[in-house]
Amino acid sequence: MNHTPQESGRLIVGASGPVPGVALHAVRYDASGAMAVERSLPLPEPSYAAFDPRHGMLHTVLEEDAGRVASVPLGPGADLGEPVAEAASGGALPCHVAVHPDAPYVFVANYGDGVLSVFPTGPDGRIAASEPVQALDHLPGSHAHMAAISPDGRFVLCTDLGADRVHIYAFDAGKGRLEPHGTARVPDGRGPRHLVFHPSGRYAYLISELSCTLIVCGWDAASGRLLPGAELPTRRDAANPAANFSAAVRISPDGAHVYTTDRGDDTIAVHAVAPGGAGGAADAGGHLEPVEVVACGGAWPRDIALSPDGRLLFCANQRSDTVTVFRRDPASGRLTPAAAPLSVPAPSSVLPV
Template sequence: MSGSAAGRAFIGSFTSAGGPGIVVADIDPRTGALTRTGAVRSVPDPSYLAVGHGEAGPVLYAVSETVAGVVAAYDASGAVPRPLGEPVPVGGDEPTHLALAQGHLLTANYGSGSVSVLPLTAEGLPLPPSAVLHHEGSGPDPERQRSPHAHQVVPDPSGRWVLAVDLGTDSVQVCSLDERTGAMRPHGATALPPGTGPRHLAFHPSGDHAYVLGELRPTVTVCRWDAAAGVLRAIGETSLLPDSPDSPDSPDGADGQAQPSAPVVAPDGRYLWTAVRGPDTVVVLALDASGERAEPVTAVPCGGRRPRDLVLDPAGRRLYAANERSGEVTWLDVDHATGIPRPAGSLTVPAASSVAFG
């Protein structure tokens, strides 16, 4: 965890809850502090962001988490992102996440329980979907799991596969993506305990393990990942509420039930951090040398309320939490020896939802 953070941060927010759209902030290379330099509001509820590159430079992508979901692309080379063309419909409802893979932009569409594949031009502009893959199934929670709810989509470290985390069906779907045609095909699925409500996963830097975060049942499921076969296998589970492991659904914190939101793995593979809404904490877990055991170390305040996103800066020295309910992004300095983060400052961003660097 050495080096220095520098560059810019892009912060997504919910405009329907008073957010300013996409905020741009400079990062102090010494302290990691954020200073707002501008904002752009061209689509409603740009809740999740990703940064890629086109022929002319960096391109910022944003989902618009609305019933008729769209993605927007921006030229990110200037002081304020400039829209590149019109937003493109994703063919799904309420997209909550997006990722880049094999020359395509992928979106996880929570409302419709689907994953969309949008080809990218050489300039980085998204085209209409080449594929929309609909999930099937349900879970035991009558309010949250009546139907599929794809919450995250990510390429695996080998670049051969795409994994989609579905909160509604208690599963992680593994798919193949044809780089030439943009076709996506189901390959397999990993079932998690009923009622887990998986939200996001993060890979170990070795590429051999993944950690799946449950939103409805506050746990981390440790999985082995076989990139050669495209198989994800659950091998263990760790509670994120060590003080009450036998009652994971009990209220915890001022905002009610504990709901984990975002996992982050240290670049050296020693620690796993996850934000937990409700208690509004960052939980620290120590990973063993194999990556197969995750042991709770402690939980520290995230510095705000309802941390929806948690990311590590490019240098691996600080965590940034997007606190949706209290309306700020906090940065937390990570102790290299212990892995324990401590809040060090904040930037006001109403209804903050995600952070990306570029």
Template structure:
């Protein structure tokens, strides 16, 4: 939840490194040349960035399947500070939050045409789509709540049907992420302010969440993001404020905390984990370390119950806010917010190697593959 001021630059290419900025006016989509008709369509990606930090807003592009190199094809500043995106189950619609005090959530086509925008609440940090494609959930970092919006048949977003406030008089809520469990039965809200993960069920008729449990984590840990093991029996929670990962067993809608490991080696540098991800084969966990500017790499043992840190390679930028693996698990992409770069690292045996390339995207917040 932060933007960093970076000077604006024009849209350009320099020596094979693509730079993207908000040179286009708000609402415009600036496109680069299309791929030739006789070429196979490459894999696509989308980026979210802070326009208040000189970023382009939303961008789309493609990656080279042979080298992993990213090329941005178009960008739009139609939405202010679109820091997080999530796709519909079919991938035909994107949903983006505008991380402002008067926060909104919008529906867009994959080509970045805005379909509609509705209010959602103060400081939205994350959006998740229910597997049914009928609802989306927004976490309000500033508003201390989880908001439910219906998704209409045409993919546009409806007005909020529910708001679950998680704060108390004694402790302020900072809802940072919403995750739907692997079976689609529960909605989990990771609350950095409450050091708690809230668990809800969804009434799909009324569009309302009902709380069914809370999992308290270490006081002051500041849980930020959670990722499930593909086996479904464990989840891993990144603690932003105490630089840890907590392993939690998951069964019948209940998280049970277990092992706690340091997210980064002790270097004397204050570290704030950002994103956490699990490899598709369930053998490794990755966490972006803001402060040490590394990627924490952990092997997974005991069917998901144990983590062991095996590497901490440099991310190739400053303040890695988000990371993502490609579908093959052979490359790791890192969104470095303060250096305004997206880097990619080849992955061998689950461990990322040296940075293989980079593009410039001021204020970048997320890469969606």
């Protein structure tokens, strides 16, 4: 696939932490990776956002004990508007939000109590209810960390860091309802946090926060089954006893490389997607090979994102109050520092829009 180089682009940077100046930021960057804040919207703990391109609407969680989710219009340029809707998230400490690509619904994962919530959106894309139309509880001790929508939009997968499971739900777009559709178990103590799908739709990559490993999973789109398989470390030294917690996982737009972060080591790992299994080259995605581990350029890399053309990688370093940027080699996947870091208080997420 050809990804035309960009001359410029936009990021939405979320933030979370006990520091002054926490806000949702609209950031402009150029082809060199140089970044500048265009507008900052003060909000309480806007830790993670998702974008609805059909309506130009951002949805951000407000990660507090009494969790909320807000809808914020995003116009041309860096025109970040004021919130136009807000709702109770249905749980505590909401940490992730996802927008369905085709149906008018938004999904929120509440970390504090493990609740997965469903919200309808209106004709202009804003959340159209003051509370969720469906709130799904999980096991005692559950910590829902992500709502991931399958490539065909038929299923929603909820990573449960507390129960070492990924809960799978069939989504009825006509009714806006989720129905339990099974669970994928991972070994005890893994702490599944986030996952991404390979562009082929046949594989997903699941990062485990507590074991600091990346699990290659098969994905059966027809049956809606997630099949955890090979597991590989994300750290340069897997035996290092220092405290470390894996965080983000992303795949390049061309599907060639998977990137993960580790908080504590403060690193980004690069993994190459290689042919694997009996399918040979046609089965690309079922096997990962380590490429390199590089310093993130800051402290506590909670999130990363790639530019749409795949040539830049941005990293939100929550404890150093910086967003760093790297140039990506499309052939090797290797990263080299690009422009100067952007200073913003406690960045927790980065979202190209």
